[in-house]
Amino acid sequence: MSLPRIAIDAMGGDEGVRVMVEGAALARRRHDKFQFLLVGDEARIARALEAHPNMRGASEILHCEDVVAGDELPSRALRRAKTTSMGLAVNAVKEGKAGAAVSAGNTGALMAMSKLALRTMPGIDRPALAALLPTLGDNDVIMLDLGANTEADARNLVQFAIMGAAYSRIVTGRDRPRVHLLNIGTEEIKGFDRLREAATQLQNATSLDLQFDGYVESDKINRGEVDVVVTDGFSGNIALKAIEGTARFVTDLLRNAFTSSLRSKIGFLVSRPATELLRHHLDPNNHNGAVFLGLNGVVVKSHGSANAKGVANAVAVAARLLEDNLTQRITHDLAELGEDRLRVAPGNSGATDEGSQ
Amino acid sequence: MSLPRIAIDAMGGDEGVRVMVEGAALARRRHDKFQFLLVGDEARIARALEAHPNMRGASEILHCEDVVAGDELPSRALRRAKTTSMGLAVNAVKEGKAGAAVSAGNTGALMAMSKLALRTMPGIDRPALAALLPTLGDNDVIMLDLGANTEADARNLVQFAIMGAAYSRIVTGRDRPRVHLLNIGTEEIKGFDRLREAATQLQNATSLDLQFDGYVESDKINRGEVDVVVTDGFSGNIALKAIEGTARFVTDLLRNAFTSSLRSKIGFLVSRPATELLRHHLDPNNHNGAVFLGLNGVVVKSHGSANAKGVANAVAVAARLLEDNLTQRITHDLAELGEDRLRVAPGNSGATDEGSQ
Structure with a gap:
């Protein structure tokens, strides 16, 4: 079975792009079925990808410049759902361009955006x-x-x-x-x-x-x-x-x-x-990778301070929930x-x- | 300054009399100012005291046969406030026969009895x-x-x-x-x-x-x-x-x-x-010895599974609150x-x- 690709909010988290891309690459080294939609600043993502040849052909970049801040009020972030890396990653799930989204950004904003875009299950x-x-x-x-x-x-x-x-x-x-x-x-x-x-x-x-x-x-x-x-x-x-x-x-x-x-x-x-x-x-x-359950789609929250191994685990959680x-x-x-x-x-x-x- | 004596519910806790008396004796080895009112079965308390010559002259026994069970509903225990070792220890504080009470028994019952007997502070x-x-x-x-x-x-x-x-x-x-x-x-x-x-x-x-x-x-x-x-x-x-x-x-x-x-x-x-x-x-x-704050009197809850060292700490907590x-x-x-x-x-x-x- 081919696995739907996973949208990664490449800009969220304390460490940002480098760790998110490295985490995705690490997950892909374990299972080469993984495909990614990397959402965020194209130049920075491309630079981070240079260190990971195994990601070539397995990832597409969706460029955007806006980022949700870690201490931003969810209601404020919600207004920029269509322009931020977090919002676009979640939106990719809504539009079927990805099966799941992973973000290490602001938990409250991620929850608010996921609820609005994916709606709760019947x-x-x-x-x-x-x-x-x-x-x-x-x-x-x-x-x-x-x-x-x-x-x-x-x-x-x-x-x-x-x-x-x-x-x-x-x-x-x-x-x-x-x-x-x-x-x-x-x-x-x-x-x-x-x-x-x-x-x-x-x-x-x-x-x-x-x-x-x-x-x-x-x-x-x-x-x-x-x-x-x-x-x-x-x-x-x-x-x-x-x-x-x-x-x-x-x-x-x-x-x-x-x-x-x-x-x-x-x-x-x-x-x-x-x-x-x-x-x-x-x-x-x-144990990284908390899941928002009850939505019409899979959204996984990676801890803001997670390292690449942690991000890889969050990606694996998303994949497992899709497969099963x-x-x-x-x-x-x-x-x-x-x-x-x-x-x-x-x-x-x-x-x-x-x-x- | 002479310290008011401390009432000990000798029957409460998983280990009962032996540990409560040993804990009091241990506290007294550290500070010989401690005086105790040991509440419970007189024969068993007397037997436990034999191992602790330093408790002679420092402790009085208040005999009773009734004990609050560990899993007893507080409302039920409350009806036996005048006959149980827990109730009598708390009552000794109310009547000025002791400055503080220490019990390792049922937390809910101890709270209910302490509130009823000592009332909350203005x-x-x-x-x-x-x-x-x-x-x-x-x-x-x-x-x-x-x-x-x-x-x-x-x-x-x-x-x-x-x-x-x-x-x-x-x-x-x-x-x-x-x-x-x-x-x-x-x-x-x-x-x-x-x-x-x-x-x-x-x-x-x-x-x-x-x-x-x-x-x-x-x-x-x-x-x-x-x-x-x-x-x-x-x-x-x-x-x-x-x-x-x-x-x-x-x-x-x-x-x-x-x-x-x-x-x-x-x-x-x-x-x-x-x-x-x-x-x-x-x-x-x-770190044994939780305190009920806000009552007209000092009541300290010792953990049910505390050993003698733990009980001694709970006694020391009671003493400190009295002194200060x-x-x-x-x-x-x-x-x-x-x-x-x-x-x-x-x-x-x-x-x-x-x-x-």
């Missing part, structure tokens, strides 16, 4: 940002939403669960990924109606290709016992960044410890293969949910009433 | 749970609320900031601790009215003994640049547990890496002093806030209107 009220996180188990865990929606009601959470499970089936190969709702431990607390409602709906939706295992607390996300963690974008962003920050904190402490004396430096050198393994496991570049038809899978699951709802007796659950509106 | 609408977390900097960071209130409005958040800053001044010695509101990076998102309102109020309250530095994201909590992180209990609990879980995750990976080959085992042994330092820095027992008159400090700051409000011109800020109700 049956999805709000798209969500999903990412893979490392675990102690055999496969990564998917967490969503990570900031596309600050708040989420029960109906949104159920849709996030379906989208996350579809993504997890592709990544883990499990037929029924283990889905949990993120919650805190305290009982009898206010503000959880939406979580309880979502739990009821997911428990009732037995025909879905997922196994709903109730709540999970944020200290259990990475134990390897959970495949999908569902939450609102505020909590998800807080959890994601707390995880990232703590991983960096511990490795910083480790570096300080290992360089604190000659003895520890020697010990570090001796055990280097082991610490390299750890570094590899924790390197955010190896993520969008169609979600459509199929939403249809299943529709049938489930019909099976629930009227008045059986207030939560289902809300969900079936 | 000027505080809701108490908050605060804890110290390690950083790369010179001092720990205080985060609150960690789960006492799932939701918090602007007025609650401002009160949390004042209470957290008072605690931070004691711990860090800084005159004006750097206070931040926990937020996520995305701009122009819904649901943040309460955060913006709290930020406006804190910016205007210039006479407070704190330096309000705006928002912080959860990956920056432990960089050493922030003294107090203010948030609602849901987000705070998610951030706290994500931090704890990730620290454990990374040390588990490290252990796996170091035991993966003979070479790495040797390297580990050589660099042991360095890794011990890291372990010490990350050991949750060294935390409750009076908060009262003083609330009065300052009152004056600040009068100085703000009417109609100058909608946020202040709400805050001054």
